[in-house]
Amino acid sequence: MTTPLIECRHLDKWYSGVHALKDVSLTIRPGEVVGLVGDNGAGKSTLIKILSGVHEPDKGQILMGGAPVRLRNPKDAMRAGIETIYQYNSMVPTMSIARNLFIGREPLKASVFGFGLLDQERMRQESVQAIADVDLHLRSPDALVGELSGGQRQGVAIARAMHFKSKLLILDEPTNHLSVKETDKVIGFVKGLKDQGLTGIFISHNMQHVFQSCDRVVAMARGEIVFDHPVTETTLEDVHEHL
Amino acid sequence: MPTTSSQQTSDVAQASASPGRTRAPHATKRLLKIYLEKPELAGIVLLVVLIAIFEWRSDGVFLSTENFRGVLGILPEVALVATGVTLLMICGEFDLSVGSVFALMPMTAAIVMSNGLPFWPAVLLGLVVCAAIGLVNAVVTIRFGIPSFIATLGMLFMARSLTVVVSGGFPPLLPDEIPSWIFTQFIGPGQLFRMSFLWFIGIAAIVSALLSLTNFGNWVKATGGFLDAATSMGIPVVWVKTTCFVICSVLAGFAGLIQVLRLGSPLPSIGIGLELQAVAAAVIGGAALTGGIGTIFGAIVGALLIRVIDNGLVLSQVDANWFQFAIGALTILAVVANAWLRRMGRRIRVGV
Ligand SMILES: Nc1ncnc2c1ncn2[C@@H]1O[C@H](COP(=O)(O)OP(=O)(O)O)[C@@H](O)[C@H]1O
Ligand SMILES: [Mg+2]
Numbered sequence: 001m002t003t004p005l006i007e008c009r010h011l012d013k014w015y016s017g018v019h020a021l022k023d024v025s026l027t028i029r030p031g032e033v034v035g036l037v038g039d040n041g042a043g044k045s046t047l048i049k050i051l052s053g054v055h056e057p058d059k060g061q062i063l064m065g066g067a068p069v070r071l072r073n074p075k076d077a078m079r080a081g082i083e084t085i086y087q088y089n090s091m092v093p094t095m096s097i098a099r100n101l102f103i104g105r106e107p108l109k110a111s112v113f114g115f116g117l118l119d120q121e122r123m124r125q126e127s128v129q130a131i132a133d134v135d136l137h138l139r140s141p142d143a144l145v146g147e148l149s150g151g152q153r154q155g156v157a158i159a160r161a162m163h164f165k166s167k168l169l170i171l172d173e174p175t176n177h178l179s180v181k182e183t184d185k186v187i188g189f190v191k192g193l194k195d196q197g198l199t200g201i202f203i204s205h206n207m208q209h210v211f212q213s214c215d216r217v218v219a220m221a222r223g224e225i226v227f228d229h230p231v232t233e234t235t236l237e238d239v240h241e242h243l
Numbered sequence: 244m245p246t247t248s249s250q251q252t253s254d255v256a257q258a259s260a261s262p263g264r265t266r267a268p269h270a271t272k273r274l275l276k277i278y279l280e281k282p283e284l285a286g287i288v289l290l291v292v293l294i295a296i297f298e299w300r301s302d303g304v305f306l307s308t309e310n311f312r313g314v315l316g317i318l319p320e321v322a323l324v325a326t327g328v329t330l331l332m333i334c335g336e337f338d339l340s341v342g343s344v345f346a347l348m349p350m351t352a353a354i355v356m357s358n359g360l361p362f363w364p365a366v367l368l369g370l371v372v373c374a375a376i377g378l379v380n381a382v383v384t385i386r387f388g389i390p391s392f393i394a395t396l397g398m399l400f401m402a403r404s405l406t407v408v409v410s411g412g413f414p415p416l417l418p419d420e421i422p423s424w425i426f427t428q429f430i431g432p433g434q435l436f437r438m439s440f441l442w443f444i445g446i447a448a449i450v451s452a453l454l455s456l457t458n459f460g461n462w463v464k465a466t467g468g469f470l471d472a473a474t475s476m477g478i479p480v481v482w483v484k485t486t487c488f489v490i491c492s493v494l495a496g497f498a499g500l501i502q503v504l505r506l507g508s509p510l511p512s513i514g515i516g517l518e519l520q521a522v523a524a525a526v527i528g529g530a531a532l533t534g535g536i537g538t539i540f541g542a543i544v545g546a547l548l549i550r551v552i553d554n555g556l557v558l559s560q561v562d563a564n565w566f567q568f569a570i571g572a573l574t575i576l577a578v579v580a581n582a583w584l585r586r587m588g589r590r591i592r593v594g595v
Pocket of ligand 1: 015016018020038039040041042043044045046047
């Protein structure tokens with residue numbers, strides 16, 4: 001069997017009194033798309049925040065490619081190839097698409113101690129390319145993200161993750177607040193992940209969407225993983241019984 | 244807040260994408276697009292109109308060299324404060340203490356000079372005091388999670404009080420040998436500008452370039468535009484905000500120094516109400532109170548508008564007490580117009 005891309009071992013997380021994660025272990029192999037389901041408050045977002053460097057676990061370990069890693073902040077996680085798309089948008093509405101694509105990772109023409117002149121031409125060109133790569137059609141990289149629809153914004157977020165060659169793409173309820181048509185589009189992106197050689201974690205309330213687009217279903221309840229099976233070996237009813 | 248509001252607007256955008264929605268005429272769309280990209284444009288148009296009116300009402304005195312020299316002499320002081328305040332507003336914070344820092348910096352410098360410290364070290368010391376005040380503003384705001392509006396309101400009183408206390412009731416005289424000409428000397432065609440104008444243009448250009456041409460500027464806009472997104476993209480938001488607080492304070496102090504050198508003596512009462520003029524200038528120039536939007540150029544246009552109105556009303560022999568009314572009305576108008584235009588702009592989704 002191949003080395004897991006990422007492995008969580010016995011993670012625990014408290015929020016001042018709330019035990020949000022209880023001894024959670026999860027292994028994800030390269031090329032897999034895992035659907036993570038569970039009721040509100042089950043701890044899905046908490047697990048994701050640990051993987052994306054927003055929180056550190058109180059106990060437990062994370063391994064990538066077999067070696068232990070510490071993800072102290074979002075930068076650490078992004079450097080390790082973990083990219084996260086949240087249910088709210090990780091885009092700044094008042095900035096252009098090109099600028100949004102490179103927030104925190106701007107290409108520079110010249111720099112001292114990490115500060116310097118933006119390479120704006122490269123930002124525009126690469127963002128046009130990145131957006132075309134995910135089959136999104138926007139006329140200009142200079143349009144403000146605030147002018148885009150919710151689905152287009154998630155498309156740009158996905159384009160950003162692809163552009164930075166993330167190894168693990170996490171989508172935390174990316175279809176909340178989207179219309180049916182736009183939801184389908186995002187589900188399409190998720191289905192396309194595997195062809196791009198990406199590994200994914202897809203969180204959704206909609207079990208149908210998970211069964212359509214994922215290889216494996218993992219269910220959480222009250223801070224624990226209560227169910228973990230390949231999609232082909234289980235049914236919707238099966239998952240519901242465990243929640 | 245930004246989460247839900249942006250989600251709602253995108254819902255609105257979708258809802259209006261259905262057939263039968265009201266379509267804005269093409270020309271309106273074009274205008275909106277221009278406005279969204281250049282929010283200071285409306286200010287420039289207004290400026291031109293007002294200059295024309297005042298020129299006419301004052302029988303040509305308004306644009307005379309002597310009068311314009313007066314306007315341009317004060318402009319750098321107000322506009323430098325507005326530049327700092329705008330930078331801070333773009334990153335999503337607010338500073339009400341700039342008017343007090345404006346007085347405290349030159350007072351500090353004058354006192355250490357009267358105790359024998361040379362000019363430049365005294366200026367440096369004054370600016371360090373400003374930086375420290377900016378740092379305190381940042382720490383109180385960020386560490387304790389207090390709205391910067393309140394944190395810096397406290398600092399407004401404290402810094403003003405400090406200014407009066409250190410002046411000891413008798414403001415020190417500025418030494419004769421200091422090189423004030425570096426800021427006050429008249430230069431240019433018709434001796435139209437003071438040297439301070441060059442300092443101001445240079446500094447404004449640097450801050451403006453910082454905002455639009457560097458990665459730091461990108462972080463400032465992201466931090467103010469949507470804090471959660473900036474944080475999740477790994478931007479050091481605490482550091483970015485702190486830096487903006489410090490720059491804002493230092494610019495306010497520097498502007499105060501320029502005014503004191505122009506007037507020739509450090510009064511503890513200068514700069515009262517200046518914080519509100521600076522905010523008004525930023526807002527009139529298109530900056531949003533919610534952060535993420537605004538330009539330095541806009542703030543300068545706003546500051547110039549305020550100076551022009553002040554001066555123009557006097558020359559048109561209107562009761563000077565109408566000045567505050569005019570600035571107030573203009574500020575409200577600008578905020579309402581900006582908010583309305585932005586809503587419109589989102590709804591019809593121009594040019595995507
Ligand atoms: N920042 C936080 N502070 C305190 N409690 C939190 C915080 N985030 C989540 N929780 C709590 O942790 C539990 C798990 O939440 P979360 O991970 O968001 O669940 P899910 O994403 O599955 O809905 C819930 O009881 C929630 O109230
Ligand atoms: Mg959640």
